[in-house]
Amino acid sequence: MNNNTKLQDFLGGMRAISPLIAAVIPIGLVFGAVAATKGLSPAEAGLMSALVFAGGSQFVAMDIWTHPASWTGVGFAALLVNIRHVLMSASLGTRMGGFRQPARYLSMLFLADEIWAMAEFRAKVARLTPAWFAGLVAPFYLAWVFSGLAGAALGAFLGDPVVLGLDFTFPAVFIVLVMGFWKGAETGAVLLASGVAAVATQHFVPGVWYIAAGAVAGLAAATLTGKSQDVEVTP
Amino acid sequence: MTVDLATLVAILAMAAATVLTRLSGLVLIRHVSLEGSRRKAIESIPPAVLMAVVAPTAFATGIAETLACAVTAFAALRLPMLVSVALGVASVAILRALGL
Numbered sequence: 001m002n003n004n005t006k007l008q009d010f011l012g013g014m015r016a017i018s019p020l021i022a023a024v025i026p027i028g029l030v031f032g033a034v035a036a037t038k039g040l041s042p043a044e045a046g047l048m049s050a051l052v053f054a055g056g057s058q059f060v061a062m063d064i065w066t067h068p069a070s071w072t073g074v075g076f077a078a079l080l081v082n083i084r085h086v087l088m089s090a091s092l093g094t095r096m097g098g099f100r101q102p103a104r105y106l107s108m109l110f111l112a113d114e115i116w117a118m119a120e121f122r123a124k125v126a127r128l129t130p131a132w133f134a135g136l137v138a139p140f141y142l143a144w145v146f147s148g149l150a151g152a153a154l155g156a157f158l159g160d161p162v163v164l165g166l167d168f169t170f171p172a173v174f175i176v177l178v179m180g181f182w183k184g185a186e187t188g189a190v191l192l193a194s195g196v197a198a199v200a201t202q203h204f205v206p207g208v209w210y211i212a213a214g215a216v217a218g219l220a221a222a223t224l225t226g227k228s229q230d231v232e233v234t235p
Numbered sequence: 236m237t238v239d240l241a242t243l244v245a246i247l248a249m250a251a252a253t254v255l256t257r258l259s260g261l262v263l264i265r266h267v268s269l270e271g272s273r274r275k276a277i278e279s280i281p282p283a284v285l286m287a288v289v290a291p292t293a294f295a296t297g298i299a300e301t302l303a304c305a306v307t308a309f310a311a312l313r314l315p316m317l318v319s320v321a322l323g324v325a326s327v328a329i330l331r332a333l334g335l
Contacts, residue, residue, distance in 0.1 A: 214287020
């Protein structure tokens with residue numbers, strides 16, 4: 001691949017992620033503002049966004065934050081919230097034929113939900129290339145880190161995100177992506193199993209086990225429906 | 236602009252946990268062959284994970300959220316992502332203002 005195609009791919013990735021950047025900036029600002037109310041300095045909030053780079057677990061950490069910080073508490077919570085990344089990375093790993101081994105590991109360090117979803121989406125229609133993936137990561141990573149920093153610095157000046165409906169951005173993006181993965185009745189079974197398991201688990205089990213429960217239930221549904229139809233060979 | 240030591244350690248613990256989850260899937264598929272039904276199961280991961288994350292918001296938070304999720308899903312059938320998301324956010328703000 002020559003440099004020109006690489007640049008084209010990089011710009012293509014940037015174009016694909018741009019709506020999600022518009023969506024993630026308010027979330028980053030809210031994260032920073034929440035972190036400030038918990039006593040984190042802008043530097044600490046920015047450092048967390050830069051090193052953890054996983055919104056869900058950062059919000060959960062803010063929920064259970066103590067002074068002084070408990071590394072076992074937030075570390076375990078991050079593990080639990082992000083356990084879905086094991087499945088996501090296994091899934092996306094099968095789409096990385098165009099990546100060399102070190103590039104695969106490096107890319108996976110940036111496996112935020114939005115980046116992963118856009119990459120999976122891309123892999124359905126074209127070959128996923130490292131340059132295209134980098135085009136997703138670079139602007140999204142910078143937007144997340146700097147919006148978190150800005151949110152922590154501005155703090156109380158920001159309005160109530162719940163009144164503005166901005167807390168809804170993240171679920172709305174996910175719903176749009178779910179609709180894009182629809183492939184027929186089989187997908188319906190996966191969604192139903194995952195949704196029911198997640199709601200039930202969230203109702204009865206405190207914490208964030210519901211994400212893992214829903215993901216595993218959806219996976220089980222896919223395995224079962226796949227078995228009943230048996231050998232349908234896909235190239 | 237100070238960084239407290241306990242906070243730094245907590246952030247590093249979170250980062251380590253996250254990196255572990257992100258790399259282990261990749262390690263896993265190097266050691267497990269992925270053919271036939273396993274392949275199918277892997278392909279179901281994206282919708283299963285996405286649904287698990289949004290389900291409590293969509294079905295168990297409130298009428299405003301449920302309706303706004305429906306608006307977003309319906310819009311996504313025809314409209315580009317950014318427009319669908321904006322419609323969803325606007326609906327949830329309006330519905331909450333109405334007290335739903």
